[in-house]
Amino acid sequence: MEKNIIKKIILENQERIPGLQVIDRIYSFEPGTNYIITGQRRAGKTYLMYQLIQRLISEGKAIQHMLYINFEDERLLEMKASDLDLVIESYLELFEIKPLLFFDEIQNIDGWQKFGRRLADNDYTVFITGSNAQMLSHEMASTLGGRFLVKEVETLSFPEYLLFNGMTLDNNMEFSSQRFEVQRHFGSWFYFGGFPETIKFLDKKEYLSNLFQKVFLGDIIGRYQIRNPYAVKLLIKKIAESTMDEVSFNRMRHIIASTGVKIGTSTVIDYIRYLHEAYLIGSVHNFNAKITERESKKKYYFRDTGIVSLFLSEPEAFLLETVVYNRLSTLFPGNVYYIRNNYEVDFYVPGEVIVQAYFKLTDFSTRTREITSLSKTFEKHPVKKLWIITWSDEELIKNNDLEIQVIPVWKWLLN
Numbered sequence: 001m002e003k004n005i006i007k008k009i010i011l012e013n014q015e016r017i018p019g020l021q022v023i024d025r026i027y028s029f030e031p032g033t034n035y036i037i038t039g040q041r042r043a044g045k046t047y048l049m050y051q052l053i054q055r056l057i058s059e060g061k062a063i064q065h066m067l068y069i070n071f072e073d074e075r076l077l078e079m080k081a082s083d084l085d086l087v088i089e090s091y092l093e094l095f096e097i098k099p100l101l102f103f104d105e106i107q108n109i110d111g112w113q114k115f116g117r118r119l120a121d122n123d124y125t126v127f128i129t130g131s132n133a134q135m136l137s138h139e140m141a142s143t144l145g146g147r148f149l150v151k152e153v154e155t156l157s158f159p160e161y162l163l164f165n166g167m168t169l170d171n172n173m174e175f176s177s178q179r180f181e182v183q184r185h186f187g188s189w190f191y192f193g194g195f196p197e198t199i200k201f202l203d204k205k206e207y208l209s210n211l212f213q214k215v216f217l218g219d220i221i222g223r224y225q226i227r228n229p230y231a232v233k234l235l236i237k238k239i240a241e242s243t244m245d246e247v248s249f250n251r252m253r254h255i256i257a258s259t260g261v262k263i264g265t266s267t268v269i270d271y272i273r274y275l276h277e278a279y280l281i282g283s284v285h286n287f288n289a290k291i292t293e294r295e296s297k298k299k300y301y302f303r304d305t306g307i308v309s310l311f312l313s314e315p316e317a318f319l320l321e322t323v324v325y326n327r328l329s330t331l332f333p334g335n336v337y338y339i340r341n342n343y344e345v346d347f348y349v350p351g352e353v354i355v356q357a358y359f360k361l362t363d364f365s366t367r368t369r370e371i372t373s374l375s376k377t378f379e380k381h382p383v384k385k386l387w388i389i390t391w392s393d394e395e396l397i398k399n400n401d402l403e404i405q406v407i408p409v410w411k412w413l414l415n
Contacts, residue, residue, distance in 0.1 A: 018054065035128070036149070043279075048153055065100050071107075084109065157330070158186060167182070209310060231267075234256055246286065389412055391409060
């Protein structure tokens with residue numbers, strides 16, 4: 001590997017990145033701390049690096065301090081782990097200052113981990129991104145010996161989606177004509193999700209289909225050397241169709257077996273773990289379940305609504321509950337459950353909220369059932385707020401001493 005090629009890449013990136021149009025996303029980083037930036041494929045990890053570099057420049061750092069390398073650059077295809085020191089050497093021959101390091105897709109270099117550890121040990125500040133299908137956060141955290149913090153990047157939230165579409169909300173948006181434009185954008189985000197690149201495509205579903213086939217499915221099958229890709233695809237479809245239901249590993253195996261595909265329960269467990277590790281799905285368990293049931297029986301949700309839409313012909317109720325799950329998981333990471341006993345609520349955050357997600361609350365029996373479930377749950381598990389998230393219904397329900405806020409999902413997301 002020639003140093004001149006590396007120097008050329010360093011200088012090109014220093015010239016290119018400051019001029020990029022990058023919309024700030026709300027992610028914070030501790031000064032002087034090393035980070036692994038992980039998350040869903042195509043969720044915007046590279047652009048978060050660009051944002052970091054531009055933010056540092058705005059705070060007074062010179063672009064010459066920034067050493068950004070994307071290891072998917074075709075000029076670096078022959079680079080090996082033994083060549084990585086040349087990156088630092090090339091930079092120091094250009095500038096007599098210690099750089100801040102930004103290494104994108106570094107997992108393309110086999111054996112990069114020791115290099116990353118050594119940089120941290122030598123007091124470099126390092127930011128690393130990588131394809132989660134090839135470089136899992138728990139694996140990296142173990143290999144890098146606690147020298148890096150993990151920052152997970154989500155697809156665009158609805159407020160971010162509005163910003164990416166050039167919208168700044170008026171203070172009185174809800175009472176002005178701007179709300180119609182907000183609702184129009186919400187429909188697009190609701191059905192096609194928050195992958196940033198969807199914004200520029202007219203045929204968003206085709207983009208999502210290609211993303212799923214080539215990136216998610218391809219990464220999972222390639223990484224784990226799965227010999228039955230159809231079984232994995234079928235499992236993903238069945239998870240989409242079961243979004244609002246509690247399912248066990250055995251039930252999932254029987255559903256798949258009913259289509260003629262032979263699969264064991266242990267294989268189902270492995271496949272679901274792979275989907276978790278690829279950030280394709282998340283899960284919650286019943287707060288009231290016995291410890292032995294908590295892992296074997298769960299509700300599964302996709303981390304982005306766009307992928308769910310690929311598998312369902314009438315996805316609205318499924319998408320609504322998926323949106324609520326993802327928002328609550330962001331607000332209360334690791335602390336979201338559902339409750340199923342003699343009554344059922346979709347989501348429970350201890351001490352904080354109980355939430356029902358229901359598309360339309362116009363039917364009297366549905367309304368009575370949802371209110372009863374919330375009230376009965378509150379008796380055993382008091383919380384600060386009770387919500388029913390809907391598509392468009394809005395009101396304040398008073399039930400004895402309880403207040404239940406019924407709110408349209410788009411408005412809930414903005415609040």
